[in-house]
Amino acid sequence: MIPAAFDYELAGNIDEAISLLGQSGEAKLIAGGHSLLPLMRLRFAQPDLLVDIGRIDDLSYVRDAGDSIAVGAMTRHADVAADPLLGADCGILAETAAQIGDPQVRHRGTLGGSIAHADPASDLPTVLLALDAEFDVRGPAGDRTIAAGDFFTGFLESALEPTDVLTEVRVPKLDGPATYAKYNRRAQDWATVAVAAVQRNGGTALALTNMAATPVRALGVEQALADGADAATAAARVGEGTNPPSDTNGSAEYRAHLATVLTRRALEQLSA
Amino acid sequence: MSVVEEGRTYIGASVPRKEDATLLTGQGRFVENLTAPGMMHLAVVRSPFAHAEITEVDLSQVRAAKGVVAAYSGAELADEWAGPLPCAWPVTEDIKIPDHFPLASDRARYVGDGVAVVLAESRAAAKDAAELASISYEPLESVTDVALAARPGAPLVHESLDTNESYTWAMSAGEVDTVFGEADVVVKERYRQQRLVPNAIEPRGVLVEPVASTGELTLTSSTQVPHILRTTLSGVLGMPEAKLRVIAPDVGGGFGSKLDVYAEEALCLALARKLGRPVKWVEERSEAFLATIHGRDVLQEIELAATSEGKITGVRARLTASMGAYLQLATPGIPLLGAWLYGGCYEMEAYDFSCTGVFTNTTPTDAYRGAGRPESNYAIERTVDALAREVGKDPVDVRRLNFIKEFPATIVSGLEIDSGDFEGALDRGLELLDYEDFRxxxxxxxxxxxxxxxxxxxxxxxxxxxxxxxxILGALRYGAGGWEAATVRILPTGTVQIMSGATPHGQSHATTFSQIVADELGVDVDSVEYFSGDTAVVPQGMDTYGSRSLAVGGIALHQAAGKIVDKARLIAAHQLEVSPDDFEYEGGRFTVKGTDRSMTVTETAFHAWTAHNLPDGMEPGLEGASVYDPPNFSWPGGCHIAVAEVDTETGDARVIRYIAVDDVGNVINPAVVAGQVHGGITQGVAQALYEEAVYDSEGNLVNGSLTGYLVPSAAEVPSYEVDHVVAASPTNPLGVKGVGETGTIASTPAVVNAVVDALAHLGVTEIEMPTSPERVWRAIEEAKR
Structure with missing residues (x-):
């Protein structure tokens, strides 16, 4: 539980953070720290420099952006969960944030940190994938926008370069129902499996937590629904394109079964 | 349920805990909070292999690292030990006890076995340097599963023993073969008590301070057993006991895991002695998963013989218990603490029990809350349900039919239950539940x-x-007695000092012991000053485990206080110039019968201190000491009822209602009892639904962290409905029984019986613990076939 030695720099603004990240090949950004610090304490991660963006207050906000809602990357889960604008127009994001970890985690962890960490067992990346969210990223060469569908590239890997800072997340305002069906054994655990289901633009989008190396869209289910299948029939296709892990919380076979149950229940809830 | 009897002020009242102000404001002093001038920090290099020959230990890079003072291999410290770490419970004459030294020098026998140590100026430097140790291993075949280890041809944990079997212990009573041969029905069940990790909220920690001029060493350890440590570690270190002082400071729980003599305690002592500087070691949580003893890991086969009506006639139980890689202090005896109780609270005529202890390449097992009795109660309570299914009766009716009802009762295994009210507890539980409404x-x-x-x-x-x-401990070949020592002293100011060898690690001794003595002496509870946990202050004791502190230590204090009353009576009679027989004594005051002339115990203390006018030949001072050896065990019992809701699609099983009706005898402090019951139940629910230490085929502990090892929180359990029946123990003057382990012993089978009952209509009869969602799902799928 003692990390290897590292240097620490407090960034005053985003550009300074990007510049600091460029000073070392083994630098890591730290925001809430509740994903990175456990890895460091177990010495699974041994960055030589931590660049702290925790005091860049202008990255913490929820704003109306017309058809979408813009959320600053440093917005804490607790603030996402309690935000009235999200609650009214993108409730699934607020409700999901409220299910993460425990109160301490929700008051430390940030939306951007959860996305950048790209853990397939995390809740928010899955929901953002189902929402077709957009991520604004700033790097040494300037700003760019990455679609959620292009962002998660592998286990704990994303389209972010080592010198990039995720700055803003945009989610659509919803006019239909959406739900996040999460199964975990203890309240503070990561999901064994979870399903995000969003009715939008006349169709239904689904994404899965902890069913592959990245959060994945349940394309087979989406297709079946588009073809008019009922909830149970569509849910039976949830395993397509997945590669669930086996661990002490469940085998891949059990996860596939659980995903089917949760998908069917989520779809039944959308149509209820 | 506060019940304060007339003439008493504190016993039976929820007196606020004396401990809380310090602990809740963060002012406790745990080992981690302590520091000493010139202190070095110890890190232990541990084997990453479950079984391996250690072919070379190269610590040259470690020694060259910044901040490092010294580093040693096991072989380099071999001369420090006068003997191996102790196993105090050689349960049979021919038990095999392999030598267990603080560091392995030739073979590592489990993942986490210590093979080298580093001493550095800071903990970070010690941890960094430990990573530089270059140790060559020749991996050997290993076995972690106790069933596999017991088979012929299994990899040998200790090659020189030529077997993995440490011992087989057996007992039998009644005409077992006849009873089973003549039984209408015999139900046979197999259960697996999974391996559990105790997870005290404070991991272990050790600080040793040497006194160079005298050769004395002071060991401060997060331990339940400072007195046992002093007795045994002086032997391991080859030093006179007089040179070793042991202190247990504030200790953040133990659940039995700190009822042990650990390698790190011996290492810090030896290294402080060798280098003449203080040494500190504080366990990390992930280290605790490997280096602190585990619990349970027992396979059980149990058979009940019964009539077609469900009247039990006999029980047979066969245990295969994992010892782990070595025998720690009480390892072999732990499964035997349940040896007499496989008949539960039921009458029967025949009893047969045996247990084989088997070595495996795992962390050693030892006492974990309930120790042997959760296992026995689980086996009998699950099997009574199986019997009810077999004879087509309600499980409640089968229990009622078989209860022991008359006390004292000599049970078939030979012990005497002094008191109980099993049927009363069941009736009360059913009433709280509203059984018919539930069905x-x-x-x-x-x-x-x-x-x-x-x-x-x-x-x-x-x-x-x-x-x-x-x-009885002697008959079981346990290496010590079961008594407890106490001293009570009244100072001239009226302050009462009490000293007990029972050493708290979260049980509220300071509060409840003060209540007992305050009532006996008629003083304010806040004027009682409690001392424990330091062998220089309380030199004699047997420490805290096995729900013994109140039923043994509390009685010792009560008797010591009684001796003070006896002496005070003589002083008061002398002062008032009356006969001692002329007094009535109540609430700390001697009153001459029929008059208003009186004197308090506290007032006599002043006279005893000045010693100006004492009866001829009386020694000054007002002090009483007692060593109490209980004539019998104490026998808590009762009825626990769990209601489970099981999602038949996901396999999720939750306890949604929980009723506990316990007989813990007379209650000293209801709030403290409630705390023990609530915590104990949750720990038993944890075994039923959540916790399991999982090893992979290479012998790695797969889920050695609080992320993967599922200790439940308050969010996973309902509010418990806790009630009591009281069948006061006739064995001791306070009528108390003990409550430290009841919840853990009672709750696990209640929960699993509830989960199985929820699925009974689907044909499910058994789900292995923990009843994880996957296991529940598979049991349902299996029953469908």
Whole structure:
């Protein structure tokens, strides 16, 4: 539980953070720290420099952006969960944030940190994938926008370069129902499996937590629904394109079964 | 349930805990909070292999690292030890006890076995340098599963023993073969008590301070057993006991895991002695998963013989218990603490029990809350349900038919239960539950095909605690007695000092012991000053485990206080110039019968201190000491009822209602008892539904962290409904029994019986613990076939 030695720099603004990240090949950004610090304490991660963006207050906000809602990357889960604008127009994001970890985690962890960490067992990346969210990223060469569908590239890997800072997340305002069906054994655990289901633009989008190396869209289910299948029939296709892990919380076979149950229940809830 | 009897002020009242102000404001002093001038920090290099020959230990890079003072291999410290770490419980004459030294020098036998140590100026430097140790291993075949280890041809944990079997211990009573041969029905069940990790909230920690001029060493350890440490570690280190002082400071829980003599305690002592500087080691949580003892890991086969009516006639139980890689202080004896109780709280005529202890390449097992009795109660309470299924009766009726009802009762295994009220506890539990209403709701859910089904589980239990009558411990070949020592002294100011060898690690001794003495002496509870946990202050004791502190240590204090009253009576009579027989004594005051002339115990203390005018020949001072050896165990019992809701699609099983009706004898402090019951139940629910230490085929502990090892929180359990029946123990003057382990012993089978009951209509009869969602799902799928 003692990390290897590292240097620490407090960034005053985003550009300074990007510049600091460029000073070392083994630098890591730290925001809430509740994903990175456990890895460091177990010495699974041994960055030589931590660049702290925790005091860049202008990255913490929820704003109306017309058809979408813009959320600053440093917005804490607790603030996402309690935000009235999200609650009214993108409730699934607020409700999901409220299910993460425990109160301490929700008051430390940030939306951007959860996305950048790209853990397939995390809740928010899955929901953002189902929402077709957009991520604004700033790097040494300037700003760019990455679609959620292009962002998660592998286990704990994303389209972010080592010198990039995720700055803003945009989610659509919803006019239909959406739900996040999460199964975990203890309240503070990561999901064994979870399903995000969003009715939008006349169709239904689904994404899965902890069913592959990245959060994945349940394309087979989406297709079946588009073809008019009922909830149970569509849910039976949830395993397509997945590669669930086996661990002490469940085998891949059990996860596939659980995903089917949760998908069917989520779809039944959308149509209820 | 506050019940304060007339003439008493504190016993029976929820007196606020004296401990809380310090602990809740963060002012406790745990080992981690302590520091000493010139202190070095110890890190232990541990084997990453479950079984390996250690072919070379190269610490040259470690020694060259910044901040490092010294580093040693096991071989380099071999001369420090006068003997191996102790196993105090050689349960049979021919038990095999392999030598267990603080560091392995030739073979590593489990993942986490210490092979080298680093001493550095800071903890960070010690941890960094430990990573530089270059140790060559030749991996050997390993075995972690106790069933596999017991088979012929299994990899040998200790090659020189030529077997993995440490011992087989057996007992039998009654005409077992006849009873089983003549039985209408015999039900046979197999259970697996999974391996559990105790997870005290404070991991272990050690600080040793040497006194160079005298060769004395002071060991401060996060331990339950400072007195046992002093006795045993002086032997390991080859030093006179007089040179070793042991202190248990504030200790953040133990659950039995700190009832042990650990390598790190011996290492810090040896290294402080060798280098003449203080040495500190504080365990990390992930280290604790490997280096602190585990619990349970026992396979059980149990058979009940019965009539077609469900009247039990006999029980047979066969245990295969994992010892782990070495025998720690009490390892072999732990499964035997349940040896007499496989008949539960039921009458029967024949009893047969045996247990084989088997070495495996795992962390050693030892005492974990309940120690042997959760296992026995689980086996009998699950099997009584199986018997009820077999004879087509309600599990409640089968229990009622078989209860022991007359006390004292000599049970078939030979011990005497001094008191109990099993039927009263069951009746009260059923009333709280509203059993008929529950069965109606269950039937309605089944009829509607609801994916979430309901089940109820019963556990009517008895346990033996208050460890223990020394003669019985002797008969069991345990290496010590079961008495407890106490001293009570009144100072001239009226302050009462009490000293007990029972050493708290979260049980509220300071509060409850003060209540007992304050009532006996008629003083304010706040004027009682409690001392424990330091062998220089309380030199004699047997420490805290086995729900013994109140039923043994509390009685010792009560007797010591009684001796003060006896002496004070003589002083008061002398002062008032009356006969001692002329007094009535109540609430700390001697009153001359029929007059208003009186004197308090506290007032006599002043006279005893000045010693100006004492009876001829009386020694000054007002002090009483007692060593109490209980004539019998104490026998808590009762009825626990769990209601489970099981999602038949996901396999999720939750306890949604929990009723506990316990007989813990007379209650000293209801709030403290409630705390023990609530925590104990949750720990038993944890075994039923959540916790399991999992090893992979290479012998790695797969889930050695609080992320992967599922200790439940308050969010996973309902509010418990806690009630009591009281069958006061006739064995001791306070009528107390002990409550430290009841919840853990009682709750696990209640929960699993409830989960199985929820799925009974689907044909499910057994789900291995923990009843994880996957296991529940698979049990349902299996039953469908």
């Amino acid at each position: 109606r709701e269950q039937a309605a859910r089944r009829a509607s095909g609801d994916p979430k089904q309901l089940g109820v589980g019963f556990s009517t239990y008895v346990e033996m605690c208050g460890l223990a009558p020394s003669r």
